Amino acid sequence: MRRHASIVLGLALLLGTETRARAQAGGSPEQARRAFEEGVALEKKADYASALGRFRDAARIKATPGVRFHEGYCLEMTGKLAQALDTYEQAEKLAREQNKADVLSAVRARLEPLAPRVPQLAIRVEPKEAEVRVDGIATTKETVRVDPGEHEVAATARDRAPKQVRVTAKEGATETVVLELEPIAKPQPVAAQAAAPAPGPAAAEEPPREEPPSRSIALTVVVTGGALVLAGAGIGAFVVSGSTQEDADRECQSRISCESERDKVRTFDALALAGFVGAAGLGALAIVLWSSGATKVTTSGSAVQLTGRF
Secondary structure: OHHHHHHHHHHHHHHHHHOOOOOOOOOOHHHHHHHHHHHHHHHHOOOHHHHHHHHHHHHHHOOOHHHHHHHHHHHHHOOOHHHHHHHHHHHHHHHHHOOOHHHHHHHHHHHHHHHHHOOEEEEEEEOOOOEEEEOOEEEOOOEEEOOOEEEEEEEEOOOEOOEEEEEEEOOOOEEEEEEEOOEOOOOOOOOOOOOOOOOOOOOOOOOOOOOOOOOOHHHHHHHHHHHHHHHHHHHHHHHHHHHHHHHHHHHOOOOOOOHHHHHHHHHHHHHHHHHHHHHHHHHHHHHHHHHOOEEEEEEEOOEEEEEEEO
């Protein structure tokens, strides 16, 4: 294998130094040739990291199929399999475009066995429009080549909570990474609170109402009692007057004068009339007193209370 690599490297060196094209900005063909030769020398010493730097310097001036091939080889030797495969594919394209059959053969000899070894990440993200980054590099591919080892896959989308996972890629394996971004709960809009009305002038305190003086219920009772007593006296006098009248009628038949009996009847009649009149007056006053009292009904729980004022 070492002999095969040396032959390939030698062939690429010849191809790299054969082309004398106009230099790109930042270097000359002579500088590109010198960088390439130094890279080959370092590669032979197995100092692949340093050699890779020199090959890249040469590629910035003039990217030939041979330079790309050596870049891919150094990447492969340092374990960067995904980058090595990409670089080999670039070298293959250039060799095919420039009809470099021998370089094309050498590239394919490295590319074909390497392809199945390169790990891949099959990324499934929801929503579809989410931005995906693998190790910080944005990608739109559903399947991404990576080097063996641990990688970070992150996704972000508008109105979704970002998500990231770490996954270990193994040589020759395809790891499926699923990222489902949860919607961010939007805060509910705060309802505009109605402005409190400006405090107006303080209302003048209403003076306490003076309750009208309560009439003593005793007066009402006395008046009512007086009306009853007078009514009773009037009735009594009326009865006595009637009885006296009957007695006078019997006795006057044998007497010459019955004036004294008539006086008694008149007296009792007068007393009866006075009693009825007085009873009527006091009765009317009692009705007024009883009906003038303020009465109200109040409730407290299940109790009903009747209160009044006389």
